[in-house]
Amino acid sequence: MRAQLLFLIVFFNFFLAHNQIILNKIDSIKTNDSYQLISVDSLGELYFLEDNNLRKGEDYFFSDSSLGPISKVDFYNNFKLKVWYQDFNTLVILDNYLNEITRIQFNKTSSVFEISDISSANENDIWVYDETDMRIKKFDFFNQFFTENIQTQIDGNLIDMKSNYNYLWVLTEKYLYKINYNGLIIFKKENKIESKKMGFYKNDILLSNESELYHLENNKELFTKIKLEKLFIKDFFVINETLYIYDKDHLNKYLILSN
Numbered sequence: 001m002r003a004q005l006l007f008l009i010v011f012f013n014f015f016l017a018h019n020q021i022i023l024n025k026i027d028s029i030k031t032n033d034s035y036q037l038i039s040v041d042s043l044g045e046l047y048f049l050e051d052n053n054l055r056k057g058e059d060y061f062f063s064d065s066s067l068g069p070i071s072k073v074d075f076y077n078n079f080k081l082k083v084w085y086q087d088f089n090t091l092v093i094l095d096n097y098l099n100e101i102t103r104i105q106f107n108k109t110s111s112v113f114e115i116s117d118i119s120s121a122n123e124n125d126i127w128v129y130d131e132t133d134m135r136i137k138k139f140d141f142f143n144q145f146f147t148e149n150i151q152t153q154i155d156g157n158l159i160d161m162k163s164n165y166n167y168l169w170v171l172t173e174k175y176l177y178k179i180n181y182n183g184l185i186i187f188k189k190e191n192k193i194e195s196k197k198m199g200f201y202k203n204d205i206l207l208s209n210e211s212e213l214y215h216l217e218n219n220k221e222l223f224t225k226i227k228l229e230k231l232f233i234k235d236f237f238v239i240n241e242t243l244y245i246y247d248k249d250h251l252n253k254y255l256i257l258s259n
Contacts, residue, residue, distance in 0.1 A: 027253040039075045040239045062098040076120040119163040150183035160198045
C-alpha cells in the first residue's frame with residue numbers, strides 16, 4: 001500500500017513538472033516612451049503604437065486622429081487586423097499592409113449598443129462586449145448584423161477578452177470565462193489571483209497580475225504559477241515561443257521552455 005502511494009506521489013509530481021513552464025531571459029531593452037512594441041508576426045515584422053498611430057516596421061502605418069486613441073489591436077489574423085477605438089465605438093479592419101478594408105461604426109448600427117471591447121471570432125465575425133446589458137455578442141462585420149441567438153451574460157466588470165477562434169476567453173474582476181463558438185460557457189472560474197492581463201501560449205492561457213504570471217493549460221482549470229524575477233508587469237504578449245513583458249521602463253524578452 002505504501003509502495004503504491006509513493007508511486008502515485010512520484011507520478012503526480014512528475015506530471016506537474018512535465019507541464020511546467022520555465023522562462024529563460026534572453027534580452028532586456030530600455031523602453032522609449034514615444035512608442036510601444038505590441039506584436040511580432042511570424043515573419044519577424046514588428047508592430048508598434050507610436051503617437052496614436054499603428055506602425056508595421058519602417059514602411060507601413062495607419063492613423064485616424066478623428067477617432068481618438070487606439071484602445072486595442074487584435075492580431076489573431078494578421079491579414080485582417082482589427083483596430084478598436086472605444087471612444088467613438090468604431091472598429092477599423094486593416095490588411096497586412098495596414099490598408100483599410102472596412103470600418104464598423106456601432107453608433108450608426110444602433111444607438112442601443114455601447115461596445116467596450118472586441119475580439120476576433122472567425123473570418124467575418126467578431127465578439128463584442130455590450131455594456132448596456134453586460135452581454136457578450138457576436139457581430140458579422142461583413143453583413144453588418146448581430147447574431148440574434150448569441151448573447152452571453154457575464155458577471156463583474158470586464159478586464160479583457162481574447163479569442164483563438166475555437167474559444168473566447170473573458171476576464172472580469174470576478175471570473176475567468178471560457179466560451180465556445182456558440183456562446184455557451186464551458187467553464188467559469190473565480191479570478192482569485194486578481195488577474196489584470198491575459199494572453200495565449202499555443203492553446204493555453206497566461207494570466208498576470210501586477211507582479212505574478214500564471215499558466216492555465218487548455219482543457220484544465222488549474223492555475224500554475226510561473227517562476228519569474230521580480231517585475232512590475234504593465235503588459236505582456238506571447239509570439240510563438242517568446243514571451244515579452246513590459247515592466248516600468250524595460251521590455252523583457254524570455255524564451256519559453258517546458259519540462
